[in-house]
Amino acid sequence: MSIAAAIDTGGTKIVGAAVDDSGKILKEIRVPNTERDGGFILRTYMDLVKTLQEEYSITAIGIGAGGRLDEEKGTVLYAVDIYRNYIGLEIKARMEEAFGLPVRITNDCRAAVLGEQWLGxxxxxxxxxxxxxxxxxxxxxxxxxxxxxxxxxxxxxxxxxxxxxxxxxxxxxxxxxxxxxxxxxxxxxxxxxxxxxxxxxxxxxxxxxxxxxxxxxxxxxxxxxxxxxxxxxxxxxxxxxxxxxxxxxxxxxxxxxxxxxxxxxxxxxxxxxxxxxxxxxxCGNRAALLGAARIAFGEWEPGSVWSW
Ligand SMILES: [Zn+2]
CATH class of the missing domain: 3.30.420.40 (ATPase, nucleotide binding domain)
Known part of the structure; x- marks a missing residue:
């Protein structure tokens, strides 16, 4: 059994979860998304994964993030919200550097659709x-x-x-x-x-x-x-x-x-x-977590698509 650290970034909260490859959510942690700042978001992602690693052997990280993303490079291309220091954030590179694990990102709403397509x-x-x-x-x-x-x-x-x-x-x-x-x-x-x-x-x-x-x-x-x-x-x-x-x-x-x-x-x-x-x-608010886990277990195909 593989376990992913899955993250969903909402407008009011950031949620991290340990999710196994059958879609079972083993643990969930919520942090208020208060600062609207790219640095805060990245630190929160890292803290969530570290906390999950204390209990679970995490093999991959999947992130549902806000805005328009280059999913292949794992960077933020554009966001309309009021976030500071967010556009250009190298989410995938920074997370891979910190954890030495494969990291995949997708837009949080796409993650929700993927979660419902998987198990909802x-x-x-x-x-x-x-x-x-x-x-x-x-x-x-x-x-x-x-x-x-x-x-x-x-x-x-x-x-x-x-x-x-x-x-x-x-x-x-x-x-x-x-x-x-x-x-x-x-x-x-x-x-x-x-x-x-x-x-x-x-x-x-x-x-x-x-x-x-x-x-x-x-x-x-x-x-x-x-x-x-x-x-x-x-x-x-x-x-x-x-x-x-x-x-x-x-x-x-x-x-x-x-x-x-x-x-x-x-x-x-x-x-x-x-x-x-x-x-x-x-799947309610679990949908995006499931979708994020799914991309963590999935494969990237050239052409800006996730496929299974
Ligand atoms: Zn608009």
């Missing part, structure tokens, strides 16, 4: 488009058994497709990006724009208001459903996958919006997209 809702599927809803919005395009990377590491970056022209400003420099409407951050931010007196600062607080029947929260969630459905229809038309997978931390709240989403998706789509099912992720 998309198990065994050969063609998936994944929309990953978390603090931000990302995606992954898995085609004919391969995760497609893109020339600049950007394939599947649905979060920066423009959904509302001239709309909310995005950190990437565009206006009206998907991420500004259907992310956890968007839910509470849009709520605050409607209710300037509100002090909420998290998706968790937003859903507390929703559960209490707050009219504005209900309206914001209706808008979220319409935007997500539109996004899914566009992905169906663009990629023609076996399924559109909806995952990420925000999918844990799907009990509040899944039925409405299916209805709106059906209503907005065409005869073609109606044949493409929307599927809710099953």
């Amino acid at each position: 809702a998309a198990k065994g599927c050969r063609n998936i488009f994944g929309i990953i809803l978390g603090t931000g919005v990302g995606g992954g395009y898995y085609s004919d058994g391969r995760m497609i990377g893109g020339v600049r590491g950007g394939t599947g970056e649905i979060g920066h497709a423009i959904l509302h022209r001239g709309g909310r400003k995005c950190l990437c420099g565009q206006q009206g990006c998907v991420e500004q409407y259907i992310s956890g951050t968007a839910l509470w931010s849009i709520y605050r724009e409607r209710c300037p007196e509100s002090q909420i600062t998290s998706g968790y607080e937003f859903f507390e208001l929703y559960r209490q029947g707050d009219t504005n929260a209900v309206r914001v969630l209706e808008g979220f459903v319409e935007d997500l459905a539109e996004c899914a229809v566009n992905c169906g038309n663009l990629f023609d996958p076996e399924m559109i997978l909806i995952g990420g931390g925000l999918s844990d709240t799907a009990e509040y919006w899944w039925e409405a989403l299916l209805k709106t998706y059906e209503a907005l789509g065409n005869v073609h997209t109606r044949r493409i099912p929307l599927v809710r992720a099953e």
Whole structure:
């Protein structure tokens, strides 16, 4: 049995786990992602792996990292977030130097899609488009058994497709990006724009208001459903996958919006997209860890793809 150190980098936390080659998570450690700094992120990765090594014989390291990456070189090409000292970070080289183990990296949202394809809702599927809803919005395009990377590491970056022209400003420099409407951050931010007196600062607080029947929260969630459905229809038309997978931390709240989403998706789509099912992720916040473990056990193929 081989054991990988798998890391998932979220907007609010960095999680490290020891994962065996059957996908069993043996131990999980969470660290708040507070400093938004490349140096902090790299130190945290190293600390997590060192801690896991105290208990397990780690044979490889897989990392789901934020931003657009050169997955072959293991470096950060571009990130829209507010991280300092992050673009250009040589994650693979620095980690390999520190541990003397093979290190592979992929985008955190792609890792989530790979995890679901390995052991979750998309198990065994050969063609998936994944929309990953978390603090931000990302995606992954898995085609004919391969995760497609893109020339600049950007394939599947649905979060920066423009959904509302001239709309909310995005950190990437565009206006009206998907991420500004259907992310956890968007839910509470849009709520605050409607209710300037509100002090909420998290998706968790937003859903507390929703559960209490707050009219504005209900309206914001209706808008979220319409935007997500539109996004899914566009992905169906663009990629023609076996399924559109909806995952990420925000999918844990799907009990509040899944039925409405299916209805709106059906209503907005065409005869073609109606044949493409929307599927809710099953692995929750373990998906990206599983995907990261999987790339640690996998092989790189030239052409910016992971394949199995
Ligand atoms: Zn954007």
